[in-house]
Amino acid sequence: xxxxxxxxxxxxxxxxxxxxxxxxxxxxxxxxxxxxxxxxxxxxxxxxxxxxxxxxxxxxxxxxxxxxxxxxxxxxxxxxxxxxxxxxxxxxxxxxxxxxxxxxxxxxxxxxxxxxxxxxxxxxxxxxxxxxxxxxxxxxxxxxxxxxxxxxxxxxxxxxxxxxxxxxxxxxxxxxxxxxxxxxxxxxxxxxxxxxxxxxxxxxxxxxx
Numbered sequence: 001x002x003x004x005x006x007x008x009x010x011x012x013x014x015x016x017x018x019x020x021x022x023x024x025x026x027x028x029x030x031x032x033x034x035x036x037x038x039x040x041x042x043x044x045x046x047x048x049x050x051x052x053x054x055x056x057x058x059x060x061x062x063x064x065x066x067x068x069x070x071x072x073x074x075x076x077x078x079x080x081x082x083x084x085x086x087x088x089x090x091x092x093x094x095x096x097x098x099x100x101x102x103x104x105x106x107x108x109x110x111x112x113x114x115x116x117x118x119x120x121x122x123x124x125x126x127x128x129x130x131x132x133x134x135x136x137x138x139x140x141x142x143x144x145x146x147x148x149x150x151x152x153x154x155x156x157x158x159x160x161x162x163x164x165x166x167x168x169x170x171x172x173x174x175x176x177x178x179x180x181x182x183x184x185x186x187x188x189x190x191x192x193x194x195x196x197x198x199x200x201x202x203x204x205x206x207x208x209x
Contacts, residue, residue, distance in 0.1 A: 007123055007174075017117055020180050024115050031110040031184075043102040045069050068200065071104070073097040074209065094209045100200040111187035117180055124173035131166040 045067045076092045189197070 008121060011121065016119060016178065020117055024112050024182065028112050035107065035109050038108055039102065042105060043069055069101050070098050071101050096207060096209045098205045100203060103197055103200045107189065109187050109189055110184050112182060113185045114183040120177040122175040
């Protein structure tokens with residue numbers, strides 16, 4: 001099996017993929033908790049106990065959110081309903097409009113819509129072998145001849161040289177790249193919260209001060 005395949009098998013893909021998914025789930029839980037905190041801090045009056053977690057003091061009982069918070073607007077307009085005075089149509093009267101804050105404030109309700117994990121691995125492993133050899137052979141012959149009383153003398157000399165050299169070079173290159181794309185959107189409000197907002201809209205009052 002190639003070394004690159006062996007190395008790919010050692011990469012903890014479960015951890016690489018599982019960790020971003022776990023982070024996405026934890027982020028979704030944090031977003032839900034942020035929605036609860038926003039409703040609690042903006043939409044309701046604080047309890048007299050001055051406890052920041054007044055909605056969840058006792059985890060074994062139902063949460064008591066307390067009294068809804070309203071915002072009151074004061075404005076002036078012509079009062080055309082009073083017919084006792086002929087000049088009433090030209091007079092401006094002050095009116096007050098009481099509206100629950102949750103009905104005029106966008107409630108954050110973030111949901112992770114899409115998550116894409118791209119993992120790229122580039123492994124380069126190369127081995128280069130170099131070998132060199134050289135052989136040198138040299139020979140020399142010498143002869144000498146004399147009279148019949150002296151034998152023939154011949155000298156023969158051979159020398160050989162062999163040289164060899166080998167070397168190997170190995171290079172490895174590893175490159176990893178991981179891209180995570182997360183897309184979050186403002187999700188639709190739960191049905192229960194939508195019905196609460198409908199009830200609060202009915203509580204909007206407009207009256208003459």
